[in-house]
Structures are given as structure tokens and as C-alpha cells.
Amino acid sequence: xxxxxxxxxxxxxxxxxxxxxxxxxxxxxxxxxxxxxxxxxxxxxxxxxxxxxxxxxxxxxxxxxxxxxxxxxxxxxxxxxxxxxxxxxxxxxxxxxxxxxxxxxxxxxxxxxxxxxxxxxxxxxxxxxxxxxxxxxxxxxxxxxxxxxxxxxxxxxxxxxxxxxxxxxxxxxxxxxxxxxxxxxxxxxxxxxxxxxxxxxxxxxxxxxxxxxxxxxxxxxxxxxxxxxxxxxxxxxxxxxxxxxxxxxxxxxxxxxxxxxxxxxxxxxxxxxxxxxxxxxxxxxxxxxxxxxxxxxxxxxxxxxxxxxxxxxxxxxxxxxxxxxxxxxxxxxxxxxxxxxxxxxxxxxxxxxxxxxxxxxxxxxxxxxxxxxxxxxxxxxxxxxxxxxxxxxxxxxxxxxxxxxxxxxxxxxxxxxxxxxxxxxxxxxxxxxxxxxxxxxxxxxxxxxxxxxxxxxxxxxxxxxxxxxxxxxxxxxxxxxxxxxxxxxxxxxxxxxxxxxxxxxxxxxxxxxxxxxxxxxxxxxxxxxxxxxxxxxxxxxxxxxxxxxxxxxxxxxxxxxxxxxxxxxxxxxxxxxxxxxxxxxxxxxxxxxxxxxxxxxxxxxxxxxxxxxxxxxxxxxxxxxxxxxxxxxxxxxxxxxxxxxx
Amino acid sequence: xxxxxxxxxxxxxxxxxxxxxxxxxxxxxxxxxxxxxxxxxxxxxxxxxxxxxxxxxxxxxxxxxxxxxxxxx
Numbered sequence: 001x002x003x004x005x006x007x008x009x010x011x012x013x014x015x016x017x018x019x020x021x022x023x024x025x026x027x028x029x030x031x032x033x034x035x036x037x038x039x040x041x042x043x044x045x046x047x048x049x050x051x052x053x054x055x056x057x058x059x060x061x062x063x064x065x066x067x068x069x070x071x072x073x074x075x076x077x078x079x080x081x082x083x084x085x086x087x088x089x090x091x092x093x094x095x096x097x098x099x100x101x102x103x104x105x106x107x108x109x110x111x112x113x114x115x116x117x118x119x120x121x122x123x124x125x126x127x128x129x130x131x132x133x134x135x136x137x138x139x140x141x142x143x144x145x146x147x148x149x150x151x152x153x154x155x156x157x158x159x160x161x162x163x164x165x166x167x168x169x170x171x172x173x174x175x176x177x178x179x180x181x182x183x184x185x186x187x188x189x190x191x192x193x194x195x196x197x198x199x200x201x202x203x204x205x206x207x208x209x210x211x212x213x214x215x216x217x218x219x220x221x222x223x224x225x226x227x228x229x230x231x232x233x234x235x236x237x238x239x240x241x242x243x244x245x246x247x248x249x250x251x252x253x254x255x256x257x258x259x260x261x262x263x264x265x266x267x268x269x270x271x272x273x274x275x276x277x278x279x280x281x282x283x284x285x286x287x288x289x290x291x292x293x294x295x296x297x298x299x300x301x302x303x304x305x306x307x308x309x310x311x312x313x314x315x316x317x318x319x320x321x322x323x324x325x326x327x328x329x330x331x332x333x334x335x336x337x338x339x340x341x342x343x344x345x346x347x348x349x350x351x352x353x354x355x356x357x358x359x360x361x362x363x364x365x366x367x368x369x370x371x372x373x374x375x376x377x378x379x380x381x382x383x384x385x386x387x388x389x390x391x392x393x394x395x396x397x398x399x400x401x402x403x404x405x406x407x408x409x410x411x412x413x414x415x416x417x418x419x420x421x422x423x424x425x426x427x428x429x430x431x432x433x434x435x436x437x438x439x440x441x442x443x444x445x446x447x448x449x450x451x452x453x454x455x456x457x458x459x460x461x462x463x464x465x466x467x468x469x470x471x472x473x474x475x476x477x478x479x480x481x482x483x484x485x486x487x488x489x490x491x492x493x494x495x496x497x498x499x500x501x502x503x504x505x506x507x508x509x510x511x512x513x514x515x516x517x518x519x520x521x522x523x524x525x526x527x528x529x530x531x532x533x534x535x536x537x538x539x540x541x542x543x544x545x546x547x548x549x550x551x552x553x554x555x556x557x558x559x560x561x562x563x564x565x566x567x568x569x570x571x572x573x574x575x576x577x578x579x580x581x582x583x584x585x586x587x588x589x590x591x592x593x594x595x596x597x598x599x600x601x602x603x604x605x606x607x608x609x610x611x612x613x614x615x616x617x618x619x620x621x622x623x624x625x626x627x628x629x630x631x632x633x634x635x636x637x638x639x640x641x642x643x644x645x646x
Numbered sequence: 647x648x649x650x651x652x653x654x655x656x657x658x659x660x661x662x663x664x665x666x667x668x669x670x671x672x673x674x675x676x677x678x679x680x681x682x683x684x685x686x687x688x689x690x691x692x693x694x695x696x697x698x699x700x701x702x703x704x705x706x707x708x709x710x711x712x713x714x715x716x717x718x719x
């Protein structure tokens with residue numbers, strides 16, 4: 001259900017604004033309206049501006065938050081990975097005990113939070129930078145790898161001597177420059193040289209030219225003039241002799257991956273140890289920024305501020321009393337009577353009891369209902385598991401689904417959305433088991449082989465099951481229209497209410513005609529029912545003009561759409577039966593069982609996805625369409641304890 | 647025998663053509679939906695609805711096929 005809201009306005013002097021805001025923040029129930037609906041067009045009330053100091057603080061908070069978001073992008077995936085068992089080598093699971101992250105911890109100020117975020121971000125940035133540098137070095141050295149592999153054996157042949165110099169060069173074989181080069185080197189050195197050569201690949205040849213040191217300038221000049229590519233070492237090794245540089249590269253290529261692994265482990269450890277602290281600081285900064293944003297959105301006159309907002313009606317009395325007690329006559333606080341058009345901007349807070357509450361996630365998945373309309377969550381809780389169970393309807397699959405959803409709920413109990421989805425699935429699995437008993441299905445027709453009794457065999461009774469599905473559709477759609485009628489009257493939309501009543505009777509007349517045609521009602525009623533249906537379309541035409549006939553067809557299609565309960569149900573049992581038949585096909589029993597399990601897993605995956613999506617679709621498209629007003633504003637109270645990021 | 651064969655072909659056409667139509671519609675909606683999702687991930691609920699709307703076609707095709715095959719000969 002949608003919680004009833006009250007509108008509250010607060011007027012007071014500027015001097016009390018920080019204190020009032022601090023109280024509102026502590027109370028955490030007021031959803032502040034910015035700009036206030038009543039005053040935004042009033043000439044003598046203007047938007048209050050922030051002081052220079054406040055503006056600077058806001059800019060600084062935004063900077064820190066941007067930095068924190070960047071760091072979070074790095075540490076959050078690492079934290080999740082470690083949480084799911086990816087422990088860095090050499091570290092024990094026990095060393096990754098996660099400290100509690102509740103807000104009950106001692107509070108820290110924004111300055112400390114900022115310092116902490118900057119410190120952690122700097123460490124993460126440094127580690128990331130080091131990892132990046134190693135990656136770059138590795139990538140650079142990898143480029144040399146091919147040539148080095150060719151040159152290394154040659155370097156072993158080069159005699160070490162302080163009077164000799166050597167240069168590594170690469171030559172394209174197709175140009176065959178080596179004889180000419182040798183001739184030129186011989187001329188320069190008077191034959192005191194040696195060339196060691198080796199093929200790198202089909203195109204390239206690596207050579208080491210050894211010559212007396214005194215000829216180094218002429219030799220290098222020759223290479224330069226002839227455009228021969230000399231083997232250039234990376235910048236950090238450029239000053240080293242070639243031989244030493246090559247040895248260093250080979251050594252580093254072995255060492256760097258280990259260094260990188262070490263840095264990655266340090267980063268993982270940092271992410272895990274500091275994640276909770278980081279999130280707490282992040283939330284503190286974000287909440288402070290939100291306070292500042294609210295401050296910057298306030299309105300008032302030269303000497304007073306004016307703010308108004310929404311809160312659950314049950315909290316209003318206490319809130320007003322406390323403000324009055326604390327600020328006496330210095331502040332005027334009162335409840336306002338919202339005008340009818342304000343239902344569009346009134347924030348929506350859903351509140352449903354235990355079993356129904358998890359289904360709110362499915363409602364939110366589509367949109368929040370507008371204030372003053374109807375929260376469909378209780379109806380979703382009533383029909384979703386039933387439709388799901390009707391489609392899947394298998395004891396074996398139901399039991400597996402129950403266990404899986406129970407495990408998921410336990411494993412990710414900290415995640416509210418996953419917990420709610422698991423609850424929905426768990427309840428749906430109970431209905432799957434229930435309908436499995438009625439249909440006598442255990443992993444498809446396997447139950448029949450072991451003598452399981454069935455009350456309805458839906459693999460045979462396709463037509464009766466189809467009719468049953470369509471009757472469910474008629475009932476569901478009529479219920480939706482009935483709720484729509486009530487809401488329309490509540491919203492004083494008389495024309496809409498009458499249209500919905502006519503549509504409801506149209507559905508009844510169609511079903512009446514079908515019953516008369518099939519002999520369930522006297523045959524004479526058929527003509528009357530058809531006449532009534534035509535009359536209703538005519539009446540609808542009077543109200544809706546040319547949309548009426550299309551709306552009538554849409555209603556029929558909506559009802560026929562419930563045939564998917566039969567369609568997907570039949571597909572589910574046929575696929576399961578095929579899996580069982582495949583089990584019997586191979587001569588080896590073990591192979592047969594493996595094949596059977598494999599196909600049953602596939603069928604279960606399809607069997608969970610399809611009923612969930614189809615049931616949701618029946619609700620969202622066919623059912624909600626009759627009464628649901630999407631586009632409600634989410635209730636976001638200004639206050640402490642709102643979990644911003646986890 | 648001839649009659650049974652024609653019924654089977656009719657049932658196959660009913661579901662096959664409906665499936666092709668659904669596939670064409672879903673391909674277009676899916677491609678547009680992915681584009682919208684990248685811009686606004688919060689639209690996933692509505693896009694999912696749009697994506698599964700054409701499935702009614704194949705369901706109606708399936709129902710037609712079942713009715714054809716269940717018709718007493």
C-alpha cells in the first residue's frame with residue numbers, strides 16, 4: 001500500500017536555518033520539495049544563495065566525491081571478487097575478515113572522511129600507476145623478444161673486450177644489403193671486424209657487428225647514412241652496453257610478472273581491508289554534499305527562509321511537536337492541505353507486510369505508482385507465484401528452485417534486492433511444487449514411471465487447460481478493471497470510470513457468449529450476449545470515439561494472451577519429457593543419466609526464466625494497464641542513515 | 647491420411663509464421679531497447695515489457711496449432 005503523506009511548511013529567520021536543517025537531518029523523515037510548489041512563482045520570495053565559503057566547500061566535496069567514485073571503480077570489483085573466494089596467493093581467508101559496516105560506528109567528520117578518501121585513493125592510484133608502468137615495460141620488452149631470442153645466442157659468441165665495441169642491427173633479407181655492408185665495414189676497419197648473423201623470421205635478419213672501439217663513430221655514421229635500423233634499447237637501458245642491456249631485459253621479463261602479481265595482491269588486500277572504511281567515508285561526503293545541495297535549493301525572503309516538504313502522516317505530529325518545543329515561537333511550522341493536482345508531485349512510500357514486501361521489487365522494476373492511486377504489490381504477491389507455479393508445475397524443479405533460492409538468499413543476505421528476488425522465487429517454487437503434485441509431474445513425466453498419481457494430465461488435457469488459462473485471464477482482467485473503476489472514482493475521473501465499467505461488462509458479455517456457444521448456458525443467450533457486447537462497443541464509441549473498437553479488440557487479445565500459461569506450461573512438460581527420453585537412448589546407463597541431467601538443467605534454466613518473464617508480462621502489460629498509474633516520485637527523506645552506496 | 651497431413655502442415659504454418667513475425671518484431675525492439683538501455687539503465691522494466699509484447703503472436707499461433715491438431719477427424 002501507499003503510505004499517506006502530509007505536507008509540512010517551515011518558516012523561520014535565516015539565523016536559525018543551520019540549526020533547523022540539522023534537526024530535520026537528524027529526524028530523517030522530511031522529503032524536501034525544491035522549489036516549493038506554493039512559492040516558486042511568488043515575486044518577493046527568491047532562491048537563497050550560498051555563501052562563498054559554502055560554495056567552496058561544495059566544490060571541494062564534489063571534487064572528493066569524483067575522486068572517490070574513480071577509486072571505487074577500482075576497489076569495488078576487487079572487493080567483490082575477494083568476497084566470492086578469490087583470495088590473493090599467500091594470504092589466508094582469515095586475514096580477510098570484513099569489519100562491520102553499520103552506521104553505529106563512531107561518527108567521523110567530513111574532514112576526516114575527506115582525508116581518508118584521499119589517502120586510500122592515493123595508495124590505489126600509486127599501485128595502479130606502478131602496475132601500469134610494469135605493463136608498459138612488459139609490452140615494450142615483448143616487442144624486443146623476437147629479436148632478442150635471435151641475438152642472445154650471437155651475443156654468447158661475441159668475445160668480451162674493453163677495446164671492442166659492438167652494435168646490433170636488423171636487416172630486411174629481401175634487400176640483401178649484407179654483402180655491401182660488409183664491404184663498407186671492411187673499408188672502414190681495414191678488415192678488423194666480425195659479423196654474427198641469425199634469421200629472426202622469413203623477412204628479418206638480426207646481426208651483431210663487432211669492431212675496434214676507435215671505429216665506432218664511423219661505423220654508426222655508416223648505419224645512419226645507409227638507413228640501417230640499429231637495435232635501440234628502451235630508454236632506461238639506453239646507456240648500458242648492448243650485451244648488458246640484453247641480459248637485463250631477459251632478466252626483467254622474468255621478474256616483472258612476479259612484481260606485477262605482488263602489486264595486484266597488495267591492491268586486492270588494500271581493497272578488502274579499506275573498502276568498508278572507504279564506503280563509510282564516501283557516504284559521509286555524499287550526505288554532506290546532499291545537505292549542501294538542499295541548502296542551495298532553499299527559498300526565502302531577505303530575512304527568512306521558507307521550506308516545505310512531505311512526510312508520512314504518522315510522523316507529522318511528533319515532528320511538528322519537537323520543532324515547536326525546540327524553537328518555540330521563532331519558527332512557524334504547520335501542515336498544509338495539498339491541492340488535488342499535487343498528487344502528481346507527492347512522493348510515494350510503499351509499505352507492505354512481511355510476505356508481500358519482497359514483491360515491491362517487481363513493482364519498482366516497472367515504476368512507482370503515483371500518489372493517490374493503487375499499489376499493485378499485494379496483487380502481484382497473490383497472483384505471481386500462482387501463475388509461475390501453473391506454468392512450471394513440477395515437483396522436482398520446484399524443490400531444486402526452492403533450495404537454490406534459499407541458498408542465494410542466505411549467501412547474499414546483505415543485498416536487499418537479491419534477498420527480495422530470492423524470496424519471490426522461493427514462494428513461487430512452493431506453488432510450483434503444489435501444482436506439480438496436482439499435475440503429477442516430477443522432472444516431467446518421470447513421476448509417471450515411478451507411479452506418481454496425477455489429478456490433471458496437462459500433457460493430454462491441452463484444450464481444457466487452454467480454456468482454464470483464458471478463464472483466469474478473464475477474471476484477472478476484470479479484477480484489474482474493477483480496481484481501475486475504484487481508482488478513477490477516487491481521482492474524480494468519471495468518464496474514465498464509466499469506460500472501465502463498460503469494458504468490464506464487455507468482458508462479461510464475451511465470456512457469456514462463449515459459455516452459451518459451448519452449451520454451458522442456454523443457447524438462446526448467445527444472441528443476447530453478442531447484442532450486449534455490440535451495444536457496449538457502441539457506448540464506448542460514444543465516450544472514446546474511434547479508439548473504442550480497438551480497445552474492445554485489445555481487451556479480447558489481452559484475455560487470449562493468458563493462453564501463454566497453457567503454452568509455456570505445455571512446452572515445459574514436453575521439454576522435460578524429451579530430456580527423459582534422451583536419458584533412455586544411449587546404451588550406457590551412466591551416459592544416459594549425464595545426458596538426462598544436462599537437459600534437465602537446461603530445461604530448468606528455461607523453466608525459471610520463461611515463467612518469470614511471462615508472468616511479469618501478464619501483470620505489467622495485461623493487468624496493470626487497467627488501473628496502474630506509473631510515474632510516482634520516490635520518497636527520499638533528507639536525513640542521516642540513508643545508505644547511499646554499499 | 648491426406649487430411650492429417652494437411653492439418654499438420656496447417657499447424658506448422660500457424661506456429662512457424664507466427665514465430666517468424668515475433669522474431670522480426672523482437673529483433674527490432676531488442677536492438678532499439680539496448681540502445682535506450684545504454685543511455686538509461688533504469689528503463690529496463692519498460693524495455694522488457696516492450697520486448698515481450700510480440701510474443702503474444704507466437705502464443706496465439708501455438709494456440710491455433712493446438713486447436714487444429716485437437717479438432718476431431
